[in-house]
Amino acid sequence: MRGQSRRQRSDSLSNWPRPLLCQRIFVKPALSVIFFTVFSGAGLGLTIWTLIASTMQQHIRMDVSTFYKALAIGAALTIAGLASSTLHLANRKNAVYALARWRTSWLSREGLLALLFFPLLALHIVVIHAGYGAFANATIALVILCAIAILYCTGMIYACLKTVPRWNTWITPAKYVVFGLMSGAVLFTAALSLRPMEVGRLGKPMMALLFLIVGVVLYVSYLLRHPRKHTLESALGVAEGRVRMLDVGHSHGTFLTHEFGFQLARERARLLRWLAIIWAFVVPFALLALTTWYWVAVVFCIAGLLVERWLFFAEAEHVVRLYHGQASV
Amino acid sequence: MRLGLAIDLDTCVGCHACAVACKEWNGASLMGGAPDYDAYGQAPSGVWYNRIRHYEVEGDPAFSPQRCQSTEHHPHPNLPLEGKGAYVPLSKTINVPMSCMHCEEAHCVTVCPTGASYKRAEDGIVLVDPSRCMGCNYCAWACPYGARELDENAGVMKKCTLCVDRIYDTQLPEEERQPACVLACPTHARHFGDYDDPQSKVSKLAAARGRQSMLDELGYKPTNAYLSPRKPVVVDVEIPVRAGLSEKARAFVNRLIQL
Numbered sequence: 079m080r081g082q083s084r085r086q087r088s089d090s091l092s093n094w095p096r097p098l099l100c101q102r103i104f105v106k107p108a109l110s111v112i113f114f115t116v117f118s119g120a121g122l123g124l125t126i127w128t129l130i131a132s133t134m135q136q137h138i139r140m141d142v143s144t145f146y147k148a149l150a151i152g153a154a155l156t157i158a159g160l161a162s163s164t165l166h167l168a169n170r171k172n173a174v175y176a177l178a179r180w181r182t183s184w185l186s187r188e189g190l191l192a193l194l195f196f197p198l199l200a201l202h203i204v205v206i207h208a209g210y211g212a213f214a215n216a217t218i219a220l221v222i223l224c225a226i227a228i229l230y231c232t233g234m235i236y237a238c239l240k241t242v243p244r245w246n247t248w249i250t251p252a253k254y255v256v257f258g259l260m261s262g263a264v265l266f267t268a269a270l271s272l273r274p275m276e277v278g279r280l281g282k283p284m285m286a287l288l289f290l291i292v293g294v295v296l297y298v299s300y301l302l303r304h305p306r307k308h309t310l311e312s313a314l315g316v317a318e319g320r321v322r323m324l325d326v327g328h329s330h331g332t333f334l335t336h337e338f339g340f341q342l343a344r345e346r347a348r349l350l351r352w353l354a355i356i357w358a359f360v361v362p363f364a365l366l367a368l369t370t371w372y373w374v375a376v377v378f379c380i381a382g383l384l385v386e387r388w389l390f391f392a393e394a395e396h397v398v399r400l401y402h403g404q405a406s407v
Numbered sequence: 408m409r410l411g412l413a414i415d416l417d418t419c420v421g422c423h424a425c426a427v428a429c430k431e432w433n434g435a436s437l438m439g440g441a442p443d444y445d446a447y448g449q450a451p452s453g454v455w456y457n458r459i460r461h462y463e464v465e466g467d468p469a470f471s472p473q474r475c476q477s478t479e480h481h482p483h484p485n486l487p488l489e490g491k492g493a494y495v496p497l498s499k500t501i502n503v504p505m506s507c508m509h510c511e512e513a514h515c516v517t518v519c520p521t522g523a524s525y526k527r528a529e530d531g532i533v534l535v536d537p538s539r540c541m542g543c544n545y546c547a548w549a550c551p552y553g554a555r556e557l558d559e560n561a562g563v564m565k566k567c568t569l570c571v572d573r574i575y576d577t578q579l580p581e582e583e584r585q586p587a588c589v590l591a592c593p594t595h596a597r598h599f600g601d602y603d604d605p606q607s608k609v610s611k612l613a614a615a616r617g618r619q620s621m622l623d624e625l626g627y628k629p630t631n632a633y634l635s636p637r638k639p640v641v642v643d644v645e646i647p648v649r650a651g652l653s654e655k656a657r658a659f660v661n662r663l664i665q666l
Binding site: 166167168169170171172173175176177178179182183184185186189235238239240241242307308310312313314315316317318319320321322323324325326327328329330331332333334337338396397398400401402 | 423450451452453454455458459460461462463464465466467500501503505514516517518519520521522523538539540541542543544545547548549550551552553556557559561562563618619620621622623624625626633635
């Protein structure tokens with residue numbers, strides 16, 4: 079390096095090999111959290127649209143059995159999601175304390191609201207059956223507010239982390255809310271098709287189509303925004319010059335490389351991004367707009383969102399990677 | 408009180424003695440231990456509260472112990488001697504031991520849903536209560552310094568306790584009431600004290616030497632200080648020209664005349 083010209087030298091500096099973050103490649107993105115966020119999002123979205131539709135009987139004539147089927151699917155998805163979220167806990171017996179710090183922790187807030195959601199939904203059903211129809215709109219508003227708040231809290235769990243610059247943006251909670259409403263709307267369209275309805279061809283999937291467009295815009299803007307805020311130099315407080323790692327100090331994987339060292343090949347990430355866009359947004363949009371294969375659209379939308387959520391975790395770069403030799407995060 | 412460490416990046420030789428001492432003390436302590444997995448196998452791993460990583464800094468005059476002062480012996484006469492991009496002949500190896508910084512704005516505590524993570528009001532030590540921790544890893548995600556590691560055996564998060572079970576132990580001789588890593592350091596690169604007390608050793612060291620910004624832009628306000636390398640001493644690297652034979656002869660004659 080010493081014998082080369084300045085230009086060559088700086089080139090060779092930028093080509094410093096990155097030390098391997100982990101010798102063992104762990105598939106880190108926690109599958110339980112991916113299932114949880116996608117399924118409970120879809121379930122909450124479905125519940126929201128079912129309740130909204132129930133207030134607009136003059137536009138969408140939804141019979142009682144469809145109403146309950148849709149609510150049951152929504153509740154089942156939400157419960158399945160919440161249950162799977164506990165699978166990634168290393169010490170499940172202490173999960174009872176998870177609601178303790180709702181004043182500061184978004185995770186705690188989310189859990190609290192999730193527990194509040196089902197009593198509120200039950201209250202609404204009791205209200206409409208007990209003949210207090212006058213309060214129905216109020217209970218619907220409460221359930222919907224609670225559902226949106228849960229989705230927002232889920233997004234804020236990730237968005238509040240300054241340690242992951244990619245997540246630390248308002249787009250993250252917006253994505254969680256919009257994707258929940260979007261997959262819920264696609265599901266709702268399919269649920270409505272359980273019984274022949276007197277709704278125009280495009281009348282049923284109208285909200286689904288709208289939210290698919292909003293969703294794809296949000297997702298693309300999330301992908302285009304890729305801040306690289308921190309460097310290995312800023313991690314060590316080196317103002318001028320370059321830093322390279324000589325030795326990471328451990329011979330095999332550690333908790334840190336396991337949890338934060340996941341490496342995704344660029345080509346593979348690109349492929350998966352396009353897969354997510356096509357499955358989650360483009361195919362459901364085409365199926366809803368042009369055909370009546372609503373359940374196929376549901377399958378594609380959920381599958382696409384699962385890919386999107388896997389990428390969300392796989393592409394998240396934590397600043398601790400800097401201390402493991404990565405040049406920037 | 409605001410207890411913390413001061414770690415000297417100049418004198419740390421990267422021997423890992425602090426990490427081993429930490430492992431030894433905490434592996435057997437009442438705080439629950441730091442387990443190893445596959446310790447004697449093919450891929451040993453485990454929980455360490457303190458990890459040392461090694462870096463090379465090149466091109467930063469603040470880190471370089473020496474700079475070329477003349478072009479005569481400069482290996483690259485076409486490179487500038489001053490300013491940004493100047494040729495700095497030596498790079499510096501820095502060994503950076505990292506453990507919990509006991510941040511003032513400890514986001515790991517803020518995000519903890521169970522209240523297992525807490526920061527003690529009396530001395531600022533950040534601790535985990537294993538009887539409440541549910542092992543969700545959220546605090547580890549909130550920590551920029553990689554200070555928290557999950558104990559897979561117990562299913563709870565582990566971290567540096569600043570040897571809270573040593574520093575207040577009146578059974579120990581007073582000079583031993585310090586974290587194990589500080590006592591073990593053979594080069595005295597680690598110091599322990601109260602940053603709220605301006606007369607404490609760590610406060611004085613941090614004031615005199617300055618502290619490296621370790622991702623300070625995140626706003627966590629770490630308590631531990633990484634003492635900046637001392638300003639480089641400019642060493643005159645001019646090699647004195649050896650006098651030739653005629654020069655010596657003239658000097659000899661001059662001395663003879665002066666007799």
